[in-house]
Amino acid sequence: MAKVPGTKGLNLDESLIFERSRKGRTGFSLPVEDQDLREISTSHVPAPLERKDGLDFLPSVSEVDVVRHFTRLSSWNYGVDSGMYPLGSCTMKYNPKISEAAARRPGFANLHPLAPESLSQGALQLMYELQQFLAEIGGFAAVTLQPAAGAHGELTGIKMVRAFHLDVHGRPRKKVIIPDTAHGTNPASSALNGYEVVEISSGDDGVLHAEQVREAMDEEVAALMLTNPNTLGLFEEHIAEIAGIVHEKGGLLYCDGANMNALLGKARPGDMGVDVLQFNLHKTFSTPHGGGGPGSGPVGVGKVLEPYLPVPVVTHKGDRYHLDNDRPKSVGKMRSFFGNFGVMVRAYTYLLEMGPAGLTRAAELAVLNANYVKSRLEKYYHLPYKKICMHECVLSDKMQKANGVKTIDIAKRLIDLGFHPPTIYFPLVVDGAMMIEPTETESLESLESFVSAMKQIAKEAKTDPGIVKSAPHNTRLSRLDETLAARNPVLTWSKHD
Numbered sequence: 001m002a003k004v005p006g007t008k009g010l011n012l013d014e015s016l017i018f019e020r021s022r023k024g025r026t027g028f029s030l031p032v033e034d035q036d037l038r039e040i041s042t043s044h045v046p047a048p049l050e051r052k053d054g055l056d057f058l059p060s061v062s063e064v065d066v067v068r069h070f071t072r073l074s075s076w077n078y079g080v081d082s083g084m085y086p087l088g089s090c091t092m093k094y095n096p097k098i099s100e101a102a103a104r105r106p107g108f109a110n111l112h113p114l115a116p117e118s119l120s121q122g123a124l125q126l127m128y129e130l131q132q133f134l135a136e137i138g139g140f141a142a143v144t145l146q147p148a149a150g151a152h153g154e155l156t157g158i159k160m161v162r163a164f165h166l167d168v169h170g171r172p173r174k175k176v177i178i179p180d181t182a183h184g185t186n187p188a189s190s191a192l193n194g195y196e197v198v199e200i201s202s203g204d205d206g207v208l209h210a211e212q213v214r215e216a217m218d219e220e221v222a223a224l225m226l227t228n229p230n231t232l233g234l235f236e237e238h239i240a241e242i243a244g245i246v247h248e249k250g251g252l253l254y255c256d257g258a259n260m261n262a263l264l265g266k267a268r269p270g271d272m273g274v275d276v277l278q279f280n281l282h283k284t285f286s287t288p289h290g291g292g293g294p295g296s297g298p299v300g301v302g303k304v305l306e307p308y309l310p311v312p313v314v315t316h317k318g319d320r321y322h323l324d325n326d327r328p329k330s331v332g333k334m335r336s337f338f339g340n341f342g343v344m345v346r347a348y349t350y351l352l353e354m355g356p357a358g359l360t361r362a363a364e365l366a367v368l369n370a371n372y373v374k375s376r377l378e379k380y381y382h383l384p385y386k387k388i389c390m391h392e393c394v395l396s397d398k399m400q401k402a403n404g405v406k407t408i409d410i411a412k413r414l415i416d417l418g419f420h421p422p423t424i425y426f427p428l429v430v431d432g433a434m435m436i437e438p439t440e441t442e443s444l445e446s447l448e449s450f451v452s453a454m455k456q457i458a459k460e461a462k463t464d465p466g467i468v469k470s471a472p473h474n475t476r477l478s479r480l481d482e483t484l485a486a487r488n489p490v491l492t493w494s495k496h497d
């Protein structure tokens with residue numbers, strides 16, 4: 001029996017629900033069959049529920065066994081609702097519960113996806129207005145809500161880029177330029193659309209320079225894919241000049257907008273010369289995520305790409321909302337029905353709750369919190385780029401390596417101290433990177449307690465490196481073979497294992 005985190009060393013019974021099974025034990029009670037009543041009507045009184053042959057694989061357990069089983073399992077997990085979750089690039093901020101309540105409203109949750117337009121007006125209005133809000137926030141002419149996640153949004157965006165070149169230049173062109181700081185989904189989305197990926201390096205100051213782009217840019221380049229702020233948490237300050245260079249050769253500028261937290265109400269990618277961008281509603285606009293979904297990756301486009309938007313597009317005429325499928329240049333349908341509608345309801349609710357002033361304040365606090373953490377930790381951890389950062393900051397293990405303590409050890413030790421680790425070993429351009437995104441929803445007190453955990457680990461790395469290298473010490477399981485776990489997940493219980 002191992003210790004369970006958060007139980008202060010208490011030994012908890014780890015047995016699975018199946019192993020708790022005792023013949024004859026049940027979690028329900030029904031009235032004894034009423035014989036008199038049964039004589040009157042056999043249909044109203046249930047015969048005693050008896051386990052039939054063939055159902056004996058189900059555990060025989062009491063209600064309290066079941067409740068304790070699931071409560072115990074939930075305590076083995078860690079989420080934003082349990083504590084700070086500074087996973088860089090993922091924007092694991094607190095998501096207001098009102099967004100959940102709105103998504104669960106029966107009118108939204110039970111609406112059949114094949115309901116006709118006339119019976120879906122409320123849902124269509126919400127989608128139409130969300131398109132408008134996102135277009136306004138990003139500075140775009142139009143938005144599609146179809147893609148189911150960020151990477152799917154990238155796939156959709158680059159598909160539109162391809163359709164544009166085919167239509168306007170008669171050929172799709174061959175290459176997409178991507179800087180070395182990019183998220184791995186960027187080259188994947190380009191390759192899936194049949195493009196060759198050309199990697200270019202950012203400057204010593206962590207941002208892309210016009211020179212690099214000018215050298216790589218020619219008339220075979222369909223698009224440059226940029227992330228701004230980039231994955232080092234730095235603002236791509238030459239973006240307007242870069243956009244000019246790309247456009248001069250007939251290319252388009254794609255911006256990966258997965259993390260819009262630093263820009264909300266402050267700057268609009270469309271105004272920076274960006275032609276197409278995906279938003280991750282599940283990062284910036286309030287949806288709990290992680291563990292595989294659900295997500296939503298709407299794509300905003302400038303005027304030039306509008307004809308290629310996926311169908312259907314939600315339109316508004318008079319006082320009615322419509323699904324427009326009559327778009328001859330469209331790239332087609334990207335997702336069944338309307339996309340992940342529940343995530344759209346959450347984003348819409350969040351936007352109404354925050355309003356323009358609230359969103360702007362969120363951006364300010366996201367940037368302030370990241371810079372606070374950076375300034376408090378730069379004495380203890382190597383800071384590769386000494387600049388003001390945006391919504392996240394990147395540190396490395398350079399100072400701890402002398403004592404044999406690496407980023408992975410620091411991350412594991414943070415678990416002992418009650419925190420979800422930051423993103424590690426990404427971006428690839430920083431050796432031993434730790435990418436910390438505190439988000440705007442953390443208070444000064446919680447930032448301080450994260451800082452003091454990180455300071456404690458830096459101190460231990462000097463005085464007692466063994467304790468860091470053998471962490472975590474009080475989790476149910478210690479270091480897992482993550483590759484094996486991902487490739488060969490064991491997701492079901494079997495009595496033969």
Ligand SMILES: *Cc1c(COP(=O)(O)O)cnc(C)c1O
Binds near residue numbers: 089152185256258295
């Ligand atoms: C999260 C993220 C993505 C991918 O988004 P998914 O919803 O996970 O597909 C792409 N780019 C960046 C920069 C991200 O942080």
